[in-house]
Amino acid sequence: MPFSSFWFSGIEYPTLNPDSATDNADMTLSEGNLRAATTVNSRTLTATMAMATSGGFYFEIKAISYASGGGSYFGLTSQATHNDAFVTNYIGFDTYAGTYRGASDDTNDLTGTNVTSNNDIWQVAFDATNRKFWIGKNNTWADGTTPSIDGSDNTSVSVPSGALYPFISRGGSYNETYQFNFGASAFAHTPPSGFGTLNSSTKA
Numbered sequence: 776m777p778f779s780s781f782w783f784s785g786i787e788y789p790t791l792n793p794d795s796a797t798d799n800a801d802m803t804l805s806e807g808n809l810r811a812a813t814t815v816n817s818r819t820l821t822a823t824m825a826m827a828t829s830g831g832f833y834f835e836i837k838a839i840s841y842a843s844g845g846g847s848y849f850g851l852t853s854q855a856t857h858n859d860a861f862v863t864n865y866i867g868f869d870t871y872a873g874t875y876r877g878a879s880d881d882t883n884d885l886t887g888t889n890v891t892s893n894n895d896i897w898q899v900a901f902d903a904t905n906r907k908f909w910i911g912k913n914n915t916w917a918d919g920t921t922p923s924i925d926g927s928d929n930t931s932v933s934v935p936s937g938a939l940y941p942f943i944s945r946g947g948s949y950n951e952t953y954q955f956n957f958g959a960s961a962f963a964h965t966p967p968s969g970f971g972t973l974n975s976s977t978k979a
Contacts, residue, residue, distance in 0.1 A: 787975035788959040789824035791943070796820055796857045802945070810839065810954040813847055813945035819862040821855060822957070825938035825979040829904040831924055831970035832977070834941060835962055836897040837954045838870070843889050845949025846871020851901060851908065851939035862944045864935050868910045870897070873917075875910070877932040883917040885910075896963045899941070900970050902926075906934040914964045922967040938979035 790808035802820050803812040811820060826832050836849055850867025866877040873885035890912070891897075898911035900922035907928035910917050918929035943953060956962060958972030971977060 788957045789822040789941070789973055789978075790957075791820050791955060792823045793820070795855060795940075802943070806954060809956070810952060811943050812840075812950065812952040813943075814950055816945060817861040819852075819854075819857040819942055819944040821852060821857070821940040821942045822955075822973070824973055824975075825855070825940045826851070826901065826903055826973055827977055827979045828938055830977060831922075831967075832899075832901045832903060832973050833922075833962075833966035833970040834899050834958065834973065835956045835964070836899070836943075837956070837963070838891050838893055838895045838897070839952040839954050840950075841870070841889075841891045841893055841895075842949035842951050844871070845951050846891070847951055847953065848876055848944040849897070849942060849953070850876075850899065850910075851934070852942045853935040853937050853939055854942075855940055862942055865942065866908050866930075866932050866934050867942070867944070868897070875930040875932045877935075879932055881930045881932045883910075883929055885912065885917050898964060900967055901934075901939070902928075902970075903939075908932075908934055911964075922970060924969040941973070 852865035870891040873890035875881040
């Protein structure tokens with residue numbers, strides 16, 4: 776049985792699920808399935824828990840090893856499993872181009888190339904009640920917005936319906952490593968007001 780969750784003080788937190796893709800070698804997982812090293816093009820892994828359809832959620836991803844010219848996607852998807860393919864039906868962010876991705880693409884004030892460096896902390900905030908999504912880096916939120924419940928988000932990309940799973944996808948041919956923190960360890964930055972963690976008491 777894969778290591779599929781992380782227990783802390785009686786609360787279960789999600790990890791990345793090695794069984795969310797049909798080929799478990801799509802990405803190399805370590806650190807209790809919270810660190811993913813991308814090794815194969817167009818591959819996706821999701822978390823072991825989906826967010827409830829109401830409430831505010833926050834998590835962080837640290838760039839352990841970023842490859843110049845590379846880039847991975849992370850965000851939220853309605854798909855719990857993937858058939859060895861790039862994620863679909865999602866809202867996410869491109870760590871190379873600094874662009875929101877999904878049913879359409881949307882640029883923001885992080886647009887450029889190689890917007891990620893080693894040790895950057897990427898931040899995801901999601902208002903599930905009002906279907907709004909924010910991305911930040913090192914405690915600076917894209918387009919100068921600050922996540923707030925029923926506030927203005929910083930993308931025009933539509934959010935898929937239903938319960939959503941955090942995910943990571945590799946779209947290019949560069950090996951990279953990212954570490955997720957869903958709240959079992961202290962966050963690098965204080966979550967925005969009204970945004971909590973995804974865990975066994977808040978999951979879908």
